Amino acid sequence: MTLALVLGCAGLLLGVAVLAVAIGRSAAATPVVYGLCLVASLVSCAIGVQHLLAGSAPLSRVLPLGVPWLGAHFRLDALSAYFLAVVGLGSFAASLFALGHGEHEEAPGRVLPFYPAFLAAMILVLVADDAFTFLVSWEFMSLTSWALVMAHHRNPDNVRAAYVYLVMAGFGTLALLLAFGLMAGPDGGYAFMEIRNAHASAGLGALVLILALIGAGSKAGLVPLHAWLPLAHPAAPSQVSALMSGVMTKVAIYGFVRIIFDLIGPPAWWWSMLVLALGGVTAVMGVLYALMQHDLKRLLAYHTVENIGIIFIGLGLALAFKAHGMPLAAALAMTAALLHVLNHSLFKSLLFFGAGAVLTATGERDMERLGGLIRLMPQTAFAFLVGCAAISALPPLNGFVSEWLTFQAILLSPRLPSWGLRLLVPAVGAMLALSAALAAACFVKAFGVTFQGRPRSPAAERARETDRLSLAAMFLLAVLCLIVGVTPGLFIDALAPVVHAAVGARMPAQLGVPWLSIVPIAESRSSYNGLLVFLFMVISGTLAASAIHRLASDRLRRAPAWDCGYPDPSPLTEYTASSFAQPIRRVFGTVVFHARERVEMPTPGDIRPARLSVSLHDVVWEALYKPVTSAVNFAADRLNALQFLTIRQFLSLVFGALVILLGALTIWP
Amino acid sequence: MSFDAVAAVLIIPLAAAAVLAMLPGYWLSARLNVIAALATFLTALSLFFNRPPAGLYLQVDDLNNVFIVLTTFVGFTTSVFSASYIGHELETGRLTPRFLRFYHAMYQVLMFAMNLALVANNIGLMWVAIELATLTTVLMVGIYRTHEALEAAWKYFILGSVGIALALFGTILVYMAAMPVIGEGLDAMVWTSLIARASQFDPALLNVAFVFLLLGYGTKVGLVPLHAWLPDAHAEGPTPISAVLSGLLLNVALYALLRFKMLLAANPDALAPGPLMVTMGLMSLVFAAFMLYRRRDIKRLFAYSSIEHMGIIAFAFGMGGPLANFAGLLHMTMHSLTKSAIFFAVGHAAQVKGTQQIAKMGGLTESNPVLGWGLVLGVVAIAGLPPLGTFMSEFLVVTSTFAREPWLAIILVFGILAGVGALFLQLNGVAFGEPHGANAEAKASYAPMFAHLALVAVAGVYMPPALVSWFQHVAKLLG
Amino acid sequence: MALILDLGVQGVQMLLVLLLAPLLTGLVRKVKARLMRRQGPPLIQPYLDLIRLMRKEVVLAESASWLFRVIPYLVFAATWVAASLVPTFRAGLLFSWSADLIAIIALLGSARFFLALAGMDVGTSFGGIGSSREVMIASLAEPAMIMVVFTLALIAGSTQLSTIAGVLVYSEVGLRVSLGLALFALIMVAIAENGRIPIDNPATHLELTMVHEAMVLEYSGRHLAVIDLAAELKLLLYVSLIACIFLPWGVAAPDAGASALALGFVSYIAKLAAGGILLALFETSIAKMRVFRVPEFLGAALMLGLLATLLMFVSRSL
């Protein structure tokens, strides 16, 4: 019944898509479409939560669709339910935001039909229970999001972004296709049930792992397959960017978990090394890329890459512990990863909403032309600040909890018997810590340059606070960030069935623990209580403030900035995003991006201004993608010569083929 | 009574051709063309329900039944499209009424030839029919009488007739192989008796025969390196003919190839035709995929994509096995529907923009939304993206291959990916970005295009059980 | 009864750190001055400064936002909470389980986050310089600190500060190489985090190399007072952290009587004084380094920490 309801939601959304095509022109289209999406995603989220909390048994049903003799299998188990809840929540928020924000859309006809279809596709991926249905929904998801990225197609950059995205998505899907082909075997046991029962051999499993890493990783944005992500996510309308970054990447994670922890069976220990290494590199690279950006939405997109890395670190640890038969530790790591899935979807959507609000208010994505918005759009600024604090893993917000859990999982790893992991895990831990610190730095930059200081452009001066519904969406997410941060125990308990299904154990129940604090293993070992920390900070902060205001002075005088005595009113003298990032660029960038700075200092007496030029290289792109493209072009050029043969030469091709085949016949036994 | 249906499928087009050859005036002849095609389609449909027993010359079985219906259906929709298309060509004066009569007559003759090739129970008859089809299309390709058109037709003619000769030689060899077993005379060419006794034929003779048939009919299929005529013929002829060529004639030739593959498969000592087809298929796929990147002419672009898909289909049948064969049949159907739909779209686009140069058309989804999105949908379908039918067939091919022949599957996937990349690269230029290029008003009938695309879309998620059982049965026959 | 006692101890602890923090700073300044043959300000000078600043009115830059006025209290709160969770004279604080070592570091991290934002708020170039350098330093210091935490956690099998301290005192850990490395790393991090020489000079203004001072340049009056207090708290926190981890002797057990408590109190004061004097000695004996040599300094700390952790991973397995 519940499952039918989920499918009903998907069906409704598809229907809405068709409806949108029909009424796309009219003004009522936007509220109607997004309203219906709002309802559908709320329902599916509710179903997910209910199924998860009730801990009910997996539901499944078969529809006479898809591969004819197989039918389309659908199944709602704990894992699907959890991700369904996350996706539903994300799309709910996005739809709410879009209800307000969608009014500013200049090409609604190119967004409205694809938006619901996109949501439907994501829901279908989560409940699909056979390879064909899964891949159809998966690729349909890519296709619809491609169309959404293409929405503002008059900008050539967007067209290019969409193209790169589509090709990468196709690449990933084909990899998954091969993976499923491997698991299903030559006579096509496509149903997940059959795949589960058919136990894959070790080598086969390894191949599947690599293919799954390529397939799901390219969708999630795992370095080095991330290249499309920072291009495509920002190009889409902001509610879609939020969906793609905050939600679709999670669907990719779901795909990986489904394949590796559910379908393929017991893992080999070294798989985890691959996953861990990739995760660590992704986390650090992602945040370093982000630091070098001054396009607000692209910066956020790169942070998605970073967070995906963190999630994969968690998954890798879970894999390692599972392979070595340490279910409790595996449960801890898995919980950390899954909790971070939720957290990231929360604050990344929030941040993209904020960026979208800024974009519509100023028409600018370039931070160097923003600034001072905190005075013009205070509420947006506040929500965005909460998001920044959360993604920077600051207590008492939610980002910290999942990273804390990941650290706790890392601290259990010395018990692992295999040496490789023992050497790798601490390094990964260092990478995790590094990425966390850099993320904080990056969001000081993001918030400081965008919202604080003085406006750097007329557009920034004219900014106005965004509409109510968009704000409602942002504050909803901000509050959720805080709630997850202060009462993580509830969510950890809710995750228990999912984790148990994945690794065969669960974390100790957190509800029994007094004061709502969380205890991964044992209280003597480690514990954390977000609520208490939160209360402490609030109390001591207000205490200090009130005390000072009462006992000492509360007088205040506005004056020009002091700035060591020579303030300059022109916003040009402000610190810009790139100048803010300069120290870190010098520390890390010189190695990672071959960052070079050149200063042209004119000779004394020369009145030309001095120039500082910075050059960065996207190493991954140049090492991986450039060669591929050039190879394709080379092949295309060479083969293209064959278009220009004469008829006689074509005939001689036929003739040659004939002679060769006849010759083959003579030697054929 | 039941035999009439088969005969009718052949007679209606012939009669129509005769009438159309006489008939002056565009309006009437175009309508008549449509009506005749519709009538043929309906009679073909009736074959599903009462199937006549196989005769000496004609037969209808599971394999060709689906193809007849498909052929007549696409023939019908194409005639609808061609009505509006040719109308515009007359206005712009690219075609004179004299050639128009010729065109309509030839169109029906082509229909006749293809139906004959499909229902023929006699390998000689099948050969005759396919040659007839080839020659008609040669004439239609040259109909514009421009330098390029003549050259394309000439090239098509030369390569085609060499193909004719090779195929005939193959046919003769098959007869020679059958003669000692079945005895002299007509029986030794009747399909049903051939397939029944194939196991006793002389394998060596069969092998040589298959080589010739593969090259002969393979030329029609457009497999690399026999493909050379195909792109130019598609590019220079009238678009309805391009649609029929890609959508139907290639299928018919492939159908002939399949028949003989079955013959070889039935003989244990003969060489396995699979590897040959797999090799040529992969060659065609990869080659065509890379050729797509440098195309400047939109019709030539999709002609190459036809080569690519013929490659995939040949690969699938070459791999064999129930899954792959099923996928191959499905892909044949899906491709002919999709590709003809694409050519409908392209034809109108070319009329609207007044050129076939990709560089000179842009932003189609802005300037002509219906047409533009139709084209986008078509390309999405032909690129094998879900939820459209081509995805299911590619899914089946890849998954069923990878478990058996990993490396082949990887080459296949590589080719497909390269093709997708090229197609969308070109599509970006045509459908998106700032609209530019001329924007003439062309009265277009979008019904055929969307009818095809709707069918493909439905097939992607749901296929009627009857069709499935037919396909599965045929897949078993193909071994 | 026990709960009330614990609450009392916790409260005393919070007040204690608050009260001792300026004194420690004053001590360091005094000793430094003496080492430079100067008279130096009285020990209680920091208290006087704070009181004076609190009385003054706030002069707020026109371009400053509401956030600018909230931040000092946020920073102070975060630091104070962090400081009050480090066992000083008595192990097993009531609320110690509400945040383990990692959380304490994260709390300091949030304090730094907001302080950096404060630097960006007014939109002056000095603030920008300060913030950008601060986050650059932090981006290396934090991982190093986390590595130190890993080492300790692996030794004590816990990230719980009280537990760690307890383990180091009562159970026979013995002298470990990794522990020494961790100590070094921790000291380097502490120096960097508190903006002491050679990383930064707490006594300068109007110098392009300043970091912390540049961030708070626009603050005045009570805001400045609160921020200074927070900085002093941070210094105290680190000193007592080092004390409680590496010389935990004398710290009273959770169930200790009054005498033990008194002993613990005295020993704590002694440790603080020792720490302060050592810091002063160190600062006077070394020159400040260029900003872009800081990464090398902290990189060394990070490497030390990582090495210590790796040693732990390996030795645990032997």
Added chain:
Amino acid sequence: MRGIDFDVAHLLAGSLVLISFLELYQDRLYALLNVFALHALVLALSVAWQAYVQDAPHLYLTAALTLVFKAIVIPVALHRIIVSLGIHREIEKVVGIGATMLFGIGLVALSIVVMLRVTAEAGPLAREDLAFALSIVLLGLLMMVTRGNAVSQVVGFMSLENGLVLAATGAKGMPLVVEISFAFSILIAFIVIGIFLFRIRERFDTVDLEALDNRRGERR
């Protein structure tokens, strides 16, 4: 009796192969046409012989057909075309005569090897005939490939079809439908070629295919 049948058929078929070589050897258009006429003549003879041997009267029809169309009508027509187009008599050769001949010999060897793998029960007559027919087909194709102008290519194509006729008639009791279709195809082929040469004359000054190919759709 059997011996005679075999020998005569063998002789004729062999001579056909020889004449194909002669065609390859020619470097003048007129001479080429004459040799082709000879080719068609010998083919007609062998078909007639087959008709006699298999006492299949319908084969006489084919023989006559071949004689009339291929030995007389087509050469004459092509002669006319050459005159009317005023092409100079030299044949543009892409590959040298010697190389062509060598390659041709290789082809004959290949076809014989291929056909000898066929089991004997297909009948010695059929086997030999097939071997020769195959080599004639290949030689015709070789000629199309190595000659650079339309007329000689058409000739090559038709000698290729002569090979087919030989094979078809060699196959005992092959139904008439084949011959008819076959003549039919020649007819069509001839007509269409005629049309094309005519049109090409209309458009271009030469029937040399290279000239056609320069007008490439995509070459800009």
